[in-house]
Amino acid sequence: MAAVTRTPRARNKGRLFDGKLLVGIAVVGALLVLSLFVGVYDVFGAEDGDEMFAITRIPRTIALVLAGAAMAMSGLVMQLLTQNRFVEPTTTGTTEWAGLGLLTVMLLVPGASLTTRMVGAVVAAFIGTMVFFLFLRRVTLRSSLIVPIIGIMLGAVVSSVSTFVALQTDMLQNLGVWFAGSFTSVLRGQYEMLWIVALVAVAVFLIADRFTVAGLGEEISTNVGLNYNRIILVGTGLIAIATGVVTVVVGNLPFLGLIVPNVVSMFRGDDLRSNLPWVCLLGVGIVTVCDLIGRTVIMPFEVPVSLVLGIVGAVVFVLLLLRQRRRG
Amino acid sequence: MITLTGVRKDYNSDVVIGPVDLKIPKGGVTALVGPNGAGKSTLLTMAGRLLGLDSGVIEIAGYDVARTDSKDLAKIVSILRQENHFVTRLTVRQLVAFGRFPHSKGRLTADDEEVVSRAIDFLGLGDLEDRYLDQLSGGQRQRAYVAMVLSQDTEYILLDEPLNNLDMRHSVQMMQHLRRAAEELERTIVIVLHDINFAGHYADRICAVKDGAAVEFGTPDEILTDEVLTRVFDTPVTVIEGPKGPLAVYY
Numbered sequence: 001m002a003a004v005t006r007t008p009r010a011r012n013k014g015r016l017f018d019g020k021l022l023v024g025i026a027v028v029g030a031l032l033v034l035s036l037f038v039g040v041y042d043v044f045g046a047e048d049g050d051e052m053f054a055i056t057r058i059p060r061t062i063a064l065v066l067a068g069a070a071m072a073m074s075g076l077v078m079q080l081l082t083q084n085r086f087v088e089p090t091t092t093g094t095t096e097w098a099g100l101g102l103l104t105v106m107l108l109v110p111g112a113s114l115t116t117r118m119v120g121a122v123v124a125a126f127i128g129t130m131v132f133f134l135f136l137r138r139v140t141l142r143s144s145l146i147v148p149i150i151g152i153m154l155g156a157v158v159s160s161v162s163t164f165v166a167l168q169t170d171m172l173q174n175l176g177v178w179f180a181g182s183f184t185s186v187l188r189g190q191y192e193m194l195w196i197v198a199l200v201a202v203a204v205f206l207i208a209d210r211f212t213v214a215g216l217g218e219e220i221s222t223n224v225g226l227n228y229n230r231i232i233l234v235g236t237g238l239i240a241i242a243t244g245v246v247t248v249v250v251g252n253l254p255f256l257g258l259i260v261p262n263v264v265s266m267f268r269g270d271d272l273r274s275n276l277p278w279v280c281l282l283g284v285g286i287v288t289v290c291d292l293i294g295r296t297v298i299m300p301f302e303v304p305v306s307l308v309l310g311i312v313g314a315v316v317f318v319l320l321l322l323r324q325r326r327r328g
Numbered sequence: 329m330i331t332l333t334g335v336r337k338d339y340n341s342d343v344v345i346g347p348v349d350l351k352i353p354k355g356g357v358t359a360l361v362g363p364n365g366a367g368k369s370t371l372l373t374m375a376g377r378l379l380g381l382d383s384g385v386i387e388i389a390g391y392d393v394a395r396t397d398s399k400d401l402a403k404i405v406s407i408l409r410q411e412n413h414f415v416t417r418l419t420v421r422q423l424v425a426f427g428r429f430p431h432s433k434g435r436l437t438a439d440d441e442e443v444v445s446r447a448i449d450f451l452g453l454g455d456l457e458d459r460y461l462d463q464l465s466g467g468q469r470q471r472a473y474v475a476m477v478l479s480q481d482t483e484y485i486l487l488d489e490p491l492n493n494l495d496m497r498h499s500v501q502m503m504q505h506l507r508r509a510a511e512e513l514e515r516t517i518v519i520v521l522h523d524i525n526f527a528g529h530y531a532d533r534i535c536a537v538k539d540g541a542a543v544e545f546g547t548p549d550e551i552l553t554d555e556v557l558t559r560v561f562d563t564p565v566t567v568i569e570g571p572k573g574p575l576a577v578y579y
Contacts, residue, residue: 079415080416083414083415083416084415085415208434209429209433209434209435210434212416212426212434213426213429213434215414215415215416216414216416216426217412217414218378219378219407219409220412220426222377222378222398223376223378223402223406223407223408223477223480224402224406224426224427224429224430224480225397225398225399225400225401225402225403225429225430226398226429227398265417269417269418269419269422269460270416270417270418270422271418271422273434
């Protein structure tokens, strides 16, 4: 190429840590501290306050961080792999499959350990997501709305299977409790498995560029020598693990994976690697706010966080749709 | 050199591409022309290993595209299809940087950045490099895609109708950029074109494809004749001497 002398230009990769991110971390940090001290139980006054703090508040707050980040990240990876902005684990049936897997394990292995249940959920989530991807390949019309509609339909079918099975086996009530995402039951000794999703986050971060390339489509990926099918498989595996684990420990967290990546993309574009901290942070922030709302609106009782998320998410989803239509 | 030997693709019993035997020499611009559905894009896509062959062999610079590791092939040949809709919001520079993926696997070195800058400048996108693709016009976006394949730094570049949806001015600019890439950067460019006059003016060689077969191969002067074009396009074509060389008139 012609030799051009020029001043070195801005590098491609946005800097990972800048002032804004630090502010974001501070805000979310403050929310998390707030989360530690909000609750019916008086952790300062009561005699066993310290212990209660360690048993419920700390685990709950850690769970908020891990689950929020995991679901937001899963949404982002899924959106890249399907090249569709309206996709996330709850609009592709992944969560429903995880639920079905959980139910199956509970039926087949009464009194199954947490690990066994998780494996069941993860495996089912993986199968379900692959089914979704295979189905997508057959659909030529991959317009932005057809894809999530297919996903939601698939999810509805799977969820009705779950309901039927639960009805037959008298487990309907349990099913309702599992699916309603809630951090109420997150206690010491029951949430630690969630740390697995931290490993998933690290993995996503390491192969971030590959996911971004895959987000440009199969042809561009092949052109630059990326094994597209393998990256889809790896991505699906990571999503399945994150979704399966979160579903078993916390439950359904609707819309989180949908709104967070979209909002981040609006402000920062789609360089996955430098966006990931933002996606995780915003995911944590939104879940924490929703959980705080859920904890306080009908004190001393709680509203499941999925309910609050559902309302917030639906509003944002509609706004996104309107915005896209305006853009054409 | 790109060599196609007995290349076949069976879509169904009615539509069969091939068997095609073709040698595209190294260097310059080779244009694939022909009627709709003749198989130009199919041949190009197979050469770029985006589509499998049903039989036959395609070799680029001596590498069998079906057998060579895709990672290695990405350093020899790059291909750009005509439809590129990205949901991903990337800046021009980020997109072009993905052309370096075969070399850097995503972690760009200073050299990679330099190559990216040169590719951007080559297509005159310097001022737009921090813009998002969805903020660009069709012509600018098309240039950004070409900059991406240029930054891939491959000897062979395959382009599937890069003038699609471009107006006159942008089409001419694009062809001038491609000619310069062939001459100054010594790339071998194979391009599917719809407009026979563009092919006649900017290509070094023209390959006419009809009904899944490569029916003619030669210099623009050899291809741009009444007899050949009328036969290839199944419509009466008269070639006249224009101010800048032969001109096919078909209306």
